[in-house]
Amino acid sequence: MDKLPILQFEDKIVETVKNNLVTVLIGETGSGKSTQLSQILFRHGFADSGTICVTQPRRVAAVSVARRVAQEMGVRLGEEVGYAIRFEDRTSTKTRIKYLTDGVLLRESLSDSELRSYSVIILDEAHERSLNMDILMGLVKRLVGIRDSANFRVLITSATLEGEKVSEFFNGCPVLNVPGKLFPVEVIYTDEVSKSFVEAALKKAIDIHVREPEGDILIFMTGQEDIEKLVQKLEDRVRSLEEGSVMDAVIYPLHGSLPPELQVRVFNPPPSNCRRFIVATNIAETSLTVDGVVYVIDSGYVKQRQYNPQTGMYSLDIVQISRVQANQRAGRAGRTRPGKCYRLYSSVVYKDDFMEAAVPEIQRTSLAGSVLYLKSLDLPGIDILKFDFLDPPSYASLGDALRQLYLIDAIDENGAITSVGRTMAELPLEPSLSRTLIAANENGSLSQALTIAAMLSAETSLLPSFAKGSEKKRKHTPLKLPDGGGLGDHIQLLQIFELWNKTGYDIEWCKEYGLQIRGMSFVKDVRGQLCQLMLKMAKCATEVQGKHKSRERKMNYRNLRRALCVGYANQLAERMIRHNGYRTLGLKSQLVQVHPSSVLQPDEDGMLPNYVVYQELITTSSPFMRNVCTVEMQWISPILKKLETLDINKLSGGFTDPEDGIKEKDQGVSKKEDKDVESPADRDSKIQAARERFLARKVKK
DNA sequence: GAGCACTGC
Numbered sequence: 001m002d003k004l005p006i007l008q009f010e011d012k013i014v015e016t017v018k019n020n021l022v023t024v025l026i027g028e029t030g031s032g033k034s035t036q037l038s039q040i041l042f043r044h045g046f047a048d049s050g051t052i053c054v055t056q057p058r059r060v061a062a063v064s065v066a067r068r069v070a071q072e073m074g075v076r077l078g079e080e081v082g083y084a085i086r087f088e089d090r091t092s093t094k095t096r097i098k099y100l101t102d103g104v105l106l107r108e109s110l111s112d113s114e115l116r117s118y119s120v121i122i123l124d125e126a127h128e129r130s131l132n133m134d135i136l137m138g139l140v141k142r143l144v145g146i147r148d149s150a151n152f153r154v155l156i157t158s159a160t161l162e163g164e165k166v167s168e169f170f171n172g173c174p175v176l177n178v179p180g181k182l183f184p185v186e187v188i189y190t191d192e193v194s195k196s197f198v199e200a201a202l203k204k205a206i207d208i209h210v211r212e213p214e215g216d217i218l219i220f221m222t223g224q225e226d227i228e229k230l231v232q233k234l235e236d237r238v239r240s241l242e243e244g245s246v247m248d249a250v251i252y253p254l255h256g257s258l259p260p261e262l263q264v265r266v267f268n269p270p271p272s273n274c275r276r277f278i279v280a281t282n283i284a285e286t287s288l289t290v291d292g293v294v295y296v297i298d299s300g301y302v303k304q305r306q307y308n309p310q311t312g313m314y315s316l317d318i319v320q321i322s323r324v325q326a327n328q329r330a331g332r333a334g335r336t337r338p339g340k341c342y343r344l345y346s347s348v349v350y351k352d353d354f355m356e357a358a359v360p361e362i363q364r365t366s367l368a369g370s371v372l373y374l375k376s377l378d379l380p381g382i383d384i385l386k387f388d389f390l391d392p393p394s395y396a397s398l399g400d401a402l403r404q405l406y407l408i409d410a411i412d413e414n415g416a417i418t419s420v421g422r423t424m425a426e427l428p429l430e431p432s433l434s435r436t437l438i439a440a441n442e443n444g445s446l447s448q449a450l451t452i453a454a455m456l457s458a459e460t461s462l463l464p465s466f467a468k469g470s471e472k473k474r475k476h477t478p479l480k481l482p483d484g485g486g487l488g489d490h491i492q493l494l495q496i497f498e499l500w501n502k503t504g505y506d507i508e509w510c511k512e513y514g515l516q517i518r519g520m521s522f523v524k525d526v527r528g529q530l531c532q533l534m535l536k537m538a539k540c541a542t543e544v545q546g547k548h549k550s551r552e553r554k555m556n557y558r559n560l561r562r563a564l565c566v567g568y569a570n571q572l573a574e575r576m577i578r579h580n581g582y583r584t585l586g587l588k589s590q591l592v593q594v595h596p597s598s599v600l601q602p603d604e605d606g607m608l609p610n611y612v613v614y615q616e617l618i619t620t621s622s623p624f625m626r627n628v629c630t631v632e633m634q635w636i637s638p639i640l641k642k643l644e645t646l647d648i649n650k651l652s653g654g655f656t657d658p659e660d661g662i663k664e665k666d667q668g669v670s671k672k673e674d675k676d677v678e679s680p681a682d683r684d685s686k687i688q689a690a691r692e693r694f695l696a697r698k699v700k701k
Numbered sequence: 702g703a704g705c706a707c708t709g710c
Contacts, residue, residue, distance in 0.1 A: 058708065086710055103710040132709065223706060256707065281706055303706040316705065361708090369710095428710035460705065529710090596703045621703065 004032030006040075006178045013037070013176060014044045017120075021144050022154045022173040026163035028180025029331055033157050034065050034124055038097045039073065041120055041153075047096040049151050050119030055102040055136070057128050058287065059085045066090075066099040086428070087525050102132040106373070109139060110426070113377050114146060120153045126166060127159040127324065128286065129360035129391075135370055138389050141170060142379065159324060162357055169390045183334040185296075189347045197299040198226050200344045202233050208295050208342070209238070209275060210246055215294025215339070216276040218284060220329055222303040222318050227253045227279045234277055247273050254280035254288070257460075260518060266290050285328055289335070296333040296341040298326060300349070306364040309400035311590050312571075315619040322358045326350060360391050367393055367401040368431045368570075372410050375417040376425035385652055402651040403587060404570040407642055408435040415651045423537055427530065429453055432615075436567030437534060445559040446534065448494055452564075454527035455493035456615065456627070461519035462496075478514025486601030488612065488629035490564060491557055497523060565631040568613035569639040573625060580608045582625065584617070585636075585643065592617060595624040611636055 006013075006027065016023050027033035038052050046052060056062040066083035075081055082091035083099040091098055100108075102123070109115055121140060126133055140154055156166055167175045194200035201219050208217055221227045231253050238249045252266055270276050270292060278290055282302050302321045307314050321329070326343065333339030343350065362370075374384050385398055405411045410421030410431055417425075424434035433453045440449030455462070482499065484492030496513075500520060503509040510517045565572075573582040573592065580602065584590045594600055594608060595618075602608050615627030 101709065103708090107710055128708090130708065225704085257705070283707065285707090287707070305706065318706095457710095526710095618705085620705085624703085 004036055005030075005181055006032045006036045009176065009178055010040050013040055016174050016176060017041065017046070017153050017155065020174055021149055021152065022156070022170040024163050024167045024170070024173060024175045025155060025157045025178060026159070026175060027157055027178040028159065028182065030181035030335075031178045032181075033178060034061075035068050035072065037122060037124075037155065037157070038099075038120075039069060042073075042097055046120050046153065048119075051096055051098050051117055052120040052122065053098045053100060053105065053118045054122040054124055055100055055105050055133070057102060057125050057130055057133070059101055062099045062101050066097075069097060069099075087529065102130060102136055106132050106136055106139075107428070110373075110377065113139075113379065114143060116147075119151055120155065122155045122157070124157050126156045127162045127357070129358070129362075131361040131365060131370060134360060134362045134390055135374070137166075137169070138387055139377075141388060144170070159328070162324065166390065182331055183336070183338045185330050185334040185338070186340045187330055188340060188342050189350070190342070190344050191346050194344065197221075197301065197344050198230050198233070201230055201297050201299060202237065204297050204342050204344065205234060205277060206237050206241075208297075209249060209277075210241070212295065212340075214247065214273075214275060215337075216270065216278065216290070216292045217295040217297065218290060218293040218332055219277065219279045219297040220284070220299055220302075221279055221281060222299065222301050223281060224253075224255050224257055227255055227281065230279050234279070247275055249275045249277060251277040251279065254278050254284055254290075256281065256283050259516065263288070282325070282329075284332065285325065290332075291336060293332055293335065294337065294339045296329055296339065298329045298341060298343045300326070300343060300345040300354075302358075304358075304364070306359075307366050307397075309366070309394065309397040311588055311617070312366075312400065312584070312586060313590060313617040313619055313623060320354055322355045323350065324357045326354065362389065362393050363391060363397070366404070367397050368404040371398065371401040372405055372417070372421060372425050372431055375411065376422055378417075383653065399648055399652060403646060403648060405431060406646060406651055407570040407639065408432060408567060410435065411651070413645070413647065413650055415653050426537055427533055429457070429530070432567045432571065434567075435569075436563050437530070439566035440560065440563035441534065443559045443563060445557075445563055448557070448560045449563055450527050450530050450534070451494050451497045451523075452490050452560075453530055454523045455497055456490075457526050458519045458522045459493070459627075461522065462515055463519075479512050481513055483601070484599045485556070486599070487557060487561065488600045489598055489615075489627040490629040491560075492599045494557075494560075497527075561629055561631055562635055564629050565613055565635045565639075568615075568629075569636075569642070571614050571616075572631070572636060572639060573612050573614060573628075575608055575610050575612075580606075582608075582612065584625075585640070587643075587646075590617065590623060592623045592625050594628055595626045597626075598628055600628050600630070 025033060025037070038054050041047065041052055056065060062083050062085050066081055067077055070077040070081040073081060078090040079092055079094045081097045082095040084091055084104050085101050086104065115121065123133065123136060123140065126137065144154060158166055163175055167173050190200065205217055205219060219230065221230060231251050234251050250271065254263065254266055266278055276292065278284065284290060300321055301318050302325065303316060304319050305314055305316050330341035333341050371384055374387060402411065402415060405421065406413065408431060409418060410424050411417055420438060423438055424431055427434040427437065433456060437446065437449050437453060440446045482492055482495035484495060500509055505524060507517055510520050570586065572585045574585055575582050582592050582594070584592060600608060609630040611631045611633055612628040613631055614625035618624055618626055
């Protein structure tokens with residue numbers, strides 16, 4: 001095997017790390033940074049006084065990289081080299097190199113905010129900018145000023161360009177460049193504007209198939225719908241090609257809601273003299289690597305979920321990718337030999353319209369959980385609203401988080417964390433569910449609440465996709481699931497798990513009901529973990545086994561729904577008079593409908609319940625509440641009272657001048673790279689523009 | 702009567 005590129009830089013890396021507390025390392029795919037950096041530092045004594053930890057954005061990566069490193073060092077996994085992911089800690093007192101997911105490291109800083117067991121912290125793949133990673137970078141930056149510099153080093157690895165920004169964040173720390181080992185990829189732009197990217201991709205794919213030599217084609221689409229459309233069209237066209245004139249072809253869809261057994265098909269060796277077409281979402285951008293790809297077709301779009309803190313509403317939008325993403329996609333063509341990337345957009349669009357990097361998650365999601373977590377750390381002298389983030393979230397977003405936390409008793413009217421809030425922060429759940437568990441523990445419905453919390457954590461991986469046509473293909477229609485007694489979706493989830501529990505967690509039962517086995521066993525694991533945590537924390541925690549089930553059911557799950565009402569006090573809606581639309585009860589009222597997939601049932605007059613709590617608001621074809629549960633009017637009066645007295649200025653501790661704060665920050669950064677700096681408002685308008693362009697194209701068709 | 706991209710504790 002060739003020597004990995006990073007090993008040629010060993011001396012330089014060691015010297016830089018010795019002389020600097022923080023080092024940024026820019027390493028492209030194939031540089032070997034994930035496996036070699038830890039070993040290099042180990043060889044030079046950086047693990048003598050502590051462990052070297054390396055974060056990974058995904059569980060599979062943490063496990064596979066740790067396994068590889070253990071093998072290279074000739075040690076047993078779990079001894080000198082180990083890993084820690086949720087539900088699985090394979091480390092020991094001997095462990096000197098430890099791979100973990102960023103979520104696990106974040107949890108660890110809850111029990112030791114200075115992370116003293118680590119002599120080196122390596123934040124790998126920082127350019128992916130997950131929410132956890134952004135919080136970790138803020139925390140680690142603080143540690144740099146606190147911990148003894150004789151025994152502490154930080155390394156952050158990133159993709160091109162973004163590395164400079166990270167260096168700036170860490171007070172201009174040195175940046176090392178390590179080349180990757182990719183083969184050259186020729187990029188070909190498209191100048192003609194096509195009516196739809198599905199059609200454009202179809203044309204290009206067939207073109208490649210007819211003209212170009214062998215090699216698989218990877219096509220980036222945005223979601224299940226356009227993937228299925230394209231797969232169908234490709235099958236038709238390939239079949240219509242004259243037999244014998246071109247090589248055989250096989251077409252695979254690849255997206256997250258595909259059952260795992262269909263996902264892994266792309267890893268099987270392809271039939272000989274046969275070209276594979278893989279039509280994928282951005283799951284193939286980072287998570288899954290398909291070997292044999294020589295041609296990439298890039299639509300230039302991605303489906304992205306974003307949160308509007310003003311309305312509390314999520315939306316799932318098709319937006320333009322960033323230049324970093326475009327390059328990542330192109331790189332997928334050069335893993336095994338020189339390749340080609342066909343971009344279904346012009347070079348002008350790439351240069352002028354695309355943002356440099358995607359909007360980081362921290363600016364696209366509700367921050368209630370993260371704000372609570374940071375408050376629970378009790379960092380001296382650190383005000384959450386002024387916390388030093390690489391890309392600060394908007395003031396609206398922080399205000400929204402505080403408002404939500406106040407309504408569910410996690411912080412008091414002055415913004416200080418409460419004892420309830422501390423307990424909540426210990427649980428690996430979103431705040432509403434943590435709060436539900438605590439309320440349930442007090443009213444005797446904990447066992448059921450634990451089940452619901454676990455089911456909601458795995459919800460998307462429970463049911464196979466409801467795509468049109470897929471039902472026909474299935475051999476037999478699954479048995480009908482329980483209906484939640486008409487009380488709502490949370491109750492349905494509870495009933496599903498209880499039925500499965502009664503069968504002794506029978507795998508066949510899952511099949512009969514059309515439930516994904518992996519999803520259901522994940523629920524079982526999560527429930528077990530939550531049980532243990534609740535037993536450990538709440539000294540008086542009882543009833544995790546659920547002995548009161550039958551009595552509760554007769555009571556229409558009253559206690560359980562009451563607990564949900566306390567937990568979801570920030571997500572409450574009232575039905576309109578005389579029709580079944582709802583308005584949310586919060587700072588800014590929204591008109592919404594119950595999602596059509598809900599099992600909530602109307603009464604004999606055809607009316608839905610007067611009050612419900614919901615899991616989330618999401619705008620697709622129109623604004624919907626997903627996962628609703630009936631609640632009683634008398635339960636909500638304390639919530640309404642709280643809403644009336646809510647004072648955001650008090651909650652945020654008087655930090656009311658966001659504009660100044662943001663401007664200052666932007667100016668600080670813009671000294672170095674003024675072209676690439678964008679305010680959140682700029683980003684918003686760019687996203688909006690991309691969305692409009694896309695919609696315009698869609699309409700034309 | 703509509704439909705969820707991808708991760709993670």
